[in-house]
Every structure is written in C-alpha cells, then in structure tokens.
Amino acid sequence: MAATTKSFWHRILGIDRRWIFLLVGIGTTLPLLFPVNLPVAASPRVKAAYQAVEDVPEGSLVLVSLDYEPDIMAELQPMAIAVLRHCFRRHLKPVILTLYPAGPGLIERALEISSAAEGGRTRNEDYVFLGYKSGNQAVILGLGENIRGLFPRDFYGTSTDSIPLMRRVNSFTDFPLLVNLSGSSIADYYIRIGASRYHRPMILGSTAVMASDYYPYLSSGQIKGLIGGMKGAAEYERLVGIVGDARHGMDAQSLVHVIVVLLVLLGNVALFATGGPKPRIGGGA
C-alpha cells in the first residue's frame, strides 16, 4: 500500500506537462463560453485614475498615448476602450498617439468600438488620432515643445494645423491630463518628462507584471492613478459602468489562478509525501 502511495505521488511530481496545459486550456475556455461575471471591487489606485478623468473640465483635450502592440492587447485594449469611453461620455476630446509601429491598428479598433458604444463620435471634432511616431524618448520630449511640428499630419493624412481641435494645443502644458497605457519603459519616459518636468497630472495603465514597478510613482504623487493589468481594466470598466472584455476575461483569469494554486499545492504535498525536498524530478517548464 505504502509503495503504491509513494508511486502515486512520484507520478504527480513527474506529471506530463501536457496535462497541465489541458487543465489551463479548459480553465480558460469554460468561463469564456459560459461567463458567470464575477463582481469586481475597484481598488483605490483605479478609483484615483477614474477620478482624475472625472476632474478634467468638460470639453478639454486629453493627451492619450496608447503604447502597446497585439501581444499584450488582452490586458491593455479593454483598458483603452474603457478610458476612451469614459472620455467620450464626459465630452472630453482625446488626442491619441502611439510610439509603437504596430499600435495604430489596435487604436483604430478601440476608437471604432468606443465611439460606436457612446453613440458615435466624429474624427477631428470629438477626437484626433495622430498615429505612430518613431523615437520614443525624443518624441515625448518633443511633445513638450511642438506637437504640431512633431505630427504635421494625423494618421489619415490631414494637416494637423487644419484640425480646429489641434489649434488649441501644442505642448504638454496645454493638456489638463495625460493618459499613458503602456507595456514598456515608455511609461517611465512619460513620468519623467510629462508628469515630472512639465508637471502634468498623469494616469498610467500597464500590464499586471509591470504594475508593481510604478507603485513608488503613485505614492510620490507623480502619477494620479494606476490601472494594472486585466484586473485594473475590469475595475475601470466597473467604475465606468460597462461590461467589456476585461470583466469577461476576469472569470477565466480567476479559474486559471485557482488551477495554478491547486497544482502548486499538489506539487508540494507530493514533495513531502515522497520524503521532502531533494533534487527536482520531472522535465522542464
């Protein structure tokens, strides 16, 4: 009997990773097919981000830099849609740009969805999409000096000088709020230049992995709010009062996290059942 038990726990330790893949696959798929819409409580950081948008006077222009590509769109695209919908709902005028070459396609899609959901918004009247510009830090420095010089034309080829909205702004200082949704160190540049050098209120959205890097900036007041990962996006959706991809995705994320925790616990039980810590058994990740 003891030999059988030992053999079972050994088998658990050396489990074929394809079984784990299968469990994760089921855990991801089931909640997406049959959503239960678990309620999401908003954290103080996301509430602060929401409030920063609420505090902007109606009709103001907001600089929105959406710096991500399709690899992390699962986290940042729902965030972008929620923030844009919030802006449109409050009759704010987002001036949108990206520092990622594969970003414009996602932004067009986000604008399409948010505009349609908020009753239709007109390009160059309710928002401006400047498109992509290479140069990261240099572009952000340039945004503090001469935006129309940096972007002589918008994404669709219209001269920015001819867009009435753009005549109202030409520098960071003309915007009452900066919004940066980023999956890279571009966020650091915006904090250093936009928020710190030009003293602009700024909210930041990042991937869940990166979010903890920006807590010091939040506590120092350099950023007003922080939306971290899909959870943050789901919280923002809740505050705006919409059910988007983030809130749907949270069901799947919840179940997969539970599966991973159960697997980790099972692995540790097996470890001690087989005689405690010793050199690893089983293959690679």
Next chain:
Amino acid sequence: MRFGPIVVTFLTGTLLIAIFFIPHHAAQETQSVILEWADIVYTFALLLGSLSLWAMHQKKVQQRGEGWIYSVVTLVSLGGVTFLGVVQGVAGGTVVGRVYNMVNAPLASTMFSLLAFFIASAAFRAFRARNVEATLLLVTAIVMMIGRVSIGEYMWKGFPPLTEWLLDVPNLAAKRAVALGIGLGAISTALKIILGIDRSYLGRG
C-alpha cells in the same frame, strides 16, 4: 581618431543636461532643433534596421541555411507590406490594415497567450517549499494569485487587503530601493561616458 567622438559626446551631453534645467526660450529652441535631428537619426536607424534584416535573410536564402524557408516568408512579408504600405497607406481599410488585423494581431496574441500554459507548468515545478526563503515566496505567490482575482474575495474577505498590503509595503520598499539604485547607477554611467572615462561605446575597449 577617438578625440573627435569624445568631444562630441562631451559637448552634446553637457548641453542637453544644461538645457534640461534652463527654462529660457533660446534653450528650448535649441532643444527643439536637437529633437529634430534625433527624429532624423531614428528614421535612418529604422531604414538601416530594415536593410540589415533584408541582407541577413537574403544571405540565408542564398546559402540555403537551416530554416531558410522562414527567411523567404520574412522577405516576402517585409517587401510586400512595405510596398503596399507606401503605395496605399496603412489605415484600417487598406490591404496592410487587413493583414495587420487578420494576421499580425492574432499571431502576436497567440504567441503571448502561450505563456499562460508555460507559466502554469513552470509554477507547478518551481514553487516548492524547499527552504524558508522558497516557502515565503510560495506563500506570497499563492496569496497574490488568489487575492488579485475576483474569486479571491469570495474565498476570504481578507485576501484583497492582504494583497494590497504586500504591494504597498514590502513591494513598494523594495521597488524604491531598486529605483534609487538604478537611478544612481544611470547617473554614474552617464557621467563616465560624458567625461570620457568610459569609452567602450567607441568599440574595442
């Protein structure tokens, strides 16, 4: 041969640092000009990168190196998308826009999604209570994984506040220390380069 680049680096570095702290109009104008130069350099860097990518894969195809067929795909994609982008533009309704939405976006998302499977498998094998430090890491990881998703609150009301404390106190303290260290390191490296002490960027030590 090295004197020229070192002088250029010194002058550019000190000028840019000075400009950062001078709010005068003339200083800001100078910065705008330098930014335009940077923009031009970035554009040429993009061109150089594309040409380098082309040359590397072309060589691989010519020599029939391992996986050369993938290089053909890269060359066709690079050439085709660049040509169509220049001719038609890259907005939503164009061919490039459709390629982006139907090929690039799903492929990139799929590649990144695979991480979930590998992380789950890696977590199962790596999170083992082998010693005190590993046990601390294991417990923290479990609290964070459960406390940061919606279901955590259902399981125990204390999970969300506990995760908030972990993020706001130990995490924040460590991140601040790391950020300060990185900042000081960056300043010292920059000074070494500007003052010509570190010349490794010139090549050959």
